[in-house]
Amino acid sequence: MTNQEIEQKVKEILSKKLDVEPGKIALETRLAEDLGVDSFGAVELMFEIEEAFGLKIPDSEIEHVRRVGDIVTYLQGWLEKQPKA
Amino acid sequence: MSGRRTVVTGLGVIACNGIGVDEFWRANREGRSGISAIDAFDTTGFASTIGGQVRGFDPARYMPADTAKRVDRFVHFGLACADMALADSRLNVAAEDTERIGVIIGSGLGGLLFHEEQMVAAFDRGLHRINPSSVPRISPNAVASQIGIRYGFKGPNLVISTACASGANAIGEAFRKIQHGEVDLCLTGGVEAPLTPFNFAAYCSMRILSKNNGQPAEASRPFDATRDGFVMGEGGAVLVLEEREHALRRGAPILAEVLGYASNSGAHHMVIPDAQGTDGARVMASALRDAGLSRVDYINAHATSTKANDAAETKAIKLVFGADAHHIPVSSTKSMIGHALGAAGAIEAVACVQALREQFIPPTINLTHPDPECDLDYVALHGRAAKIKTILSNSFGFGNCNVALVFAAPH
Numbered sequence: 001m002t003n004q005e006i007e008q009k010v011k012e013i014l015s016k017k018l019d020v021e022p023g024k025i026a027l028e029t030r031l032a033e034d035l036g037v038d039s040f041g042a043v044e045l046m047f048e049i050e051e052a053f054g055l056k057i058p059d060s061e062i063e064h065v066r067r068v069g070d071i072v073t074y075l076q077g078w079l080e081k082q083p084k085a
Numbered sequence: 086m087s088g089r090r091t092v093v094t095g096l097g098v099i100a101c102n103g104i105g106v107d108e109f110w111r112a113n114r115e116g117r118s119g120i121s122a123i124d125a126f127d128t129t130g131f132a133s134t135i136g137g138q139v140r141g142f143d144p145a146r147y148m149p150a151d152t153a154k155r156v157d158r159f160v161h162f163g164l165a166c167a168d169m170a171l172a173d174s175r176l177n178v179a180a181e182d183t184e185r186i187g188v189i190i191g192s193g194l195g196g197l198l199f200h201e202e203q204m205v206a207a208f209d210r211g212l213h214r215i216n217p218s219s220v221p222r223i224s225p226n227a228v229a230s231q232i233g234i235r236y237g238f239k240g241p242n243l244v245i246s247t248a249c250a251s252g253a254n255a256i257g258e259a260f261r262k263i264q265h266g267e268v269d270l271c272l273t274g275g276v277e278a279p280l281t282p283f284n285f286a287a288y289c290s291m292r293i294l295s296k297n298n299g300q301p302a303e304a305s306r307p308f309d310a311t312r313d314g315f316v317m318g319e320g321g322a323v324l325v326l327e328e329r330e331h332a333l334r335r336g337a338p339i340l341a342e343v344l345g346y347a348s349n350s351g352a353h354h355m356v357i358p359d360a361q362g363t364d365g366a367r368v369m370a371s372a373l374r375d376a377g378l379s380r381v382d383y384i385n386a387h388a389t390s391t392k393a394n395d396a397a398e399t400k401a402i403k404l405v406f407g408a409d410a411h412h413i414p415v416s417s418t419k420s421m422i423g424h425a426l427g428a429a430g431a432i433e434a435v436a437c438v439q440a441l442r443e444q445f446i447p448p449t450i451n452l453t454h455p456d457p458e459c460d461l462d463y464v465a466l467h468g469r470a471a472k473i474k475t476i477l478s479n480s481f482g483f484g485n486c487n488v489a490l491v492f493a494a495p496h
Contacts, residue, residue: 039393040356043292059132059292 001079007072013048014068027069049075091263092495094337095174095325097166097274098435100422101137101318105169110439113447114468118302118421120316126282133294135301136280137318137423148235156222156231157196158278162321162428163228164235167272171236174325174337176270178236187240187268188229189259190323191251191275193427193482195225195244198281228276232323240268246427248482249387250348251275252322253430253490257346259326260490269331275431276321288317291356293391305424306451307388307417308395308459315389318423322431324438341438344475344491345376351485358393362401364487369405369477372489378475380409381491383446385433385478388417389424396458398479403461414471416464420450430480430488437476441494446471 001009007027015022018035031037037045042065046057049071055078065071096106102119103109112119120137128134139162144153147165156164167188171178200223203215221227226244233242241262245255252275259273279285288294295314297304305316332339349371351364359365365387373379384402388395403410418436425432440446445468452465473494480488 038354038357040291040354043290047290059296062292 003076006075006079009052010049010068010072010075013052014045017045017048025068027067027072029068030066031068089264089266090329091260091326091343092329092332092339093324093341093343093438094327094332094339095170095176096322096340096435096438097169097173098322098432099139099142099162099166100320100425100432101139102422104139104142106173106435106439109435110443113418113421113436113439114445116421116448116450116466116468118305118450120301120304120423122301123280125280131286132289133296134298135295135304135316137316137320137425138280139320152231152235155218156227157199159192159196159276160228160231162276162278163190163323164231166274166276166321166323167232167235170272170323170325176325176337181270183237184239185269186238187259187262187271188232188238188242189245189255189262189271189273190229190232191245191247191253191255191427191431192225192228193246193248193251193277194279194284196223196227197284198278199223201281201283232272238272247486247488248484249424249426249429250480250482250486250488251427251430252432253434253478253480253488254348254486256324256326256343256431256434257348257488257490260343260346263326263328270325270327272323273326274321274323274434275428277426277428278319279317279426280319285317295390303451305390305420307386307390307420307449308399308456308463309452310454310456312390312392312395315391315419316423318425319428320425320432321428322435324431324434339495341441342493342495344493345372345378346490347371347375348486348488351487353485356483358397358481358485360393360397362397362404364485365398365401365479365481366404368487368489369401369479372477372491373405376491378491380406381413381475381477382473383440383471383476384413384415385437385476386415386417387479387481388419388449390419394481399459399461410461413462414446414464414469415461416447417449418447420452430478433478433480434490434492437478437492440476441473441492444470444473446473
């Protein structure tokens with residue numbers, strides 16, 4: 001999966017979950033301030049991302065996520081560490 | 086407030102750090118934790134693997150073997166606590182008008198253990214193989230009904246389900262029913278048996294349980310800067326509440342008085358508390374008004390050991406008492422017993438009554454790293470002897486259900 005594909009997939013998940021047009025979600029969009037995601041919303045969102053990508057995201061990572069780009073960067077880093085098929 | 090006063094004449098309690106009032110209170114006085122690695126089910130792969138599991142509890146000691154076999158664990162707790170409380174209050178049921186005796190119990194989750202077992206059976210063997218006793222075992226009101234059936238109490242019989250405020254809510258409503266003359270005596274409290282695989286996994290996935298799995302006894306650390314979530318517990322408590330004249334006439338032991346109660350809703354979110362503490366402050370202020378007090382000698386806090394609750398509750402206490410908040414001891418018995426959800430408020434009510442009787446404030450154990458956001462007198466690490474005439478006890482539940490109770494020494 002390319003970085004662009006990851007970004008696309010994250011935006012799709014966000015758009016569907018939050019009923020926001022995909023065009024309005026950018027890497028610098030802030031989850032809490034711009035999209036109204038509260039602390040529990042963030043937990044729910046991470047669950048959907050875990051399901052979509054098939055990984056477990058530790059609590060410590062959730063605490064650091066402020067912007068959409070933070071999720072994408074984390075997923076890119078995680079993917080790079082996966083054994084190549 | 087009406088002329089009818091409500092007193093506590095009996096206590097029964099089951100918690101992970103003690104079964105029965107004496108054992109439970111000794112553990113609370115001494116600051117002994119009952120948290121351990123859960124072995125009620127396989128926790129492999131769970132983020133949290135610790136809990137306030139009740140050990141050494143034999144339901145058959147408190148109820149007929151036939152009943153013990155036919156009810157869920159949450160009803161075991163209820164029947165056993167009711168049995169202890171009635172014995173403690175020395176009630177001669179045969180001499181009472183049983184239509185004037187109510188049963189009001191809190192439970193957030195009902196008969197989960199049996200429910201989950203039957204779901205597994207349904208998947209394994211098909212839906213036509215469901216146990217016919219499923220409905221009466223799983224129903225949350227099974228606990229109040231079974232207590233009513235056991236002793237023949239024919240007054241109002243209900244279960245209140247307001248998540249982690251259930252037990253306190255039940256006590257408050259029982260208090261009102263006595264105050265308003267609907268009943269003369271009421272068995273009330275809360276029970277919960279939430280240490281089941283599905284339920285525990287569900288709380289894990291909310292990421293609100295402590296993951297301090299290596300040090301179970303230190304995992305529940307309310308108000309501490311390093312707190313990382315609550316520790317789920319199980320158990321129950323039942324109190325005999327009684328109209329004061331009724332208690333005096335039969336020469337019942339009067340352990341404490343219920344002076345005030347209030348409940349409200351934050352009406353804002355299913356699981357996130359109001360960060361500013363305004364809902365909590367509002368419910369405390371209402372309960373104080375109900376009790377005719379402006380101050381108390383001790384606060385038994387809800388204090389779950391989550392980041393959000395403990396900071397918001399501290400703010401709430403300051404909103405109510407202003408600068409005086411720093412002079413009122415506040416402690417969290419959940420530091421020792423974890424959070425028994427719908428039973429918590431009732432177990433804490435027993436701790437409050439004992440604190441009044443023994444003039445001793447149980448500690449908040451594990452508070453070793455002060456949190457700048459939590460700066461009250463939390464009776465850290467060691468309990469303390471103190472002159473206590475009045476106590477405020479808070480309970481806050483998911484769904485923004487808030488309850489405050491006020492207890493007083495008999496006078």
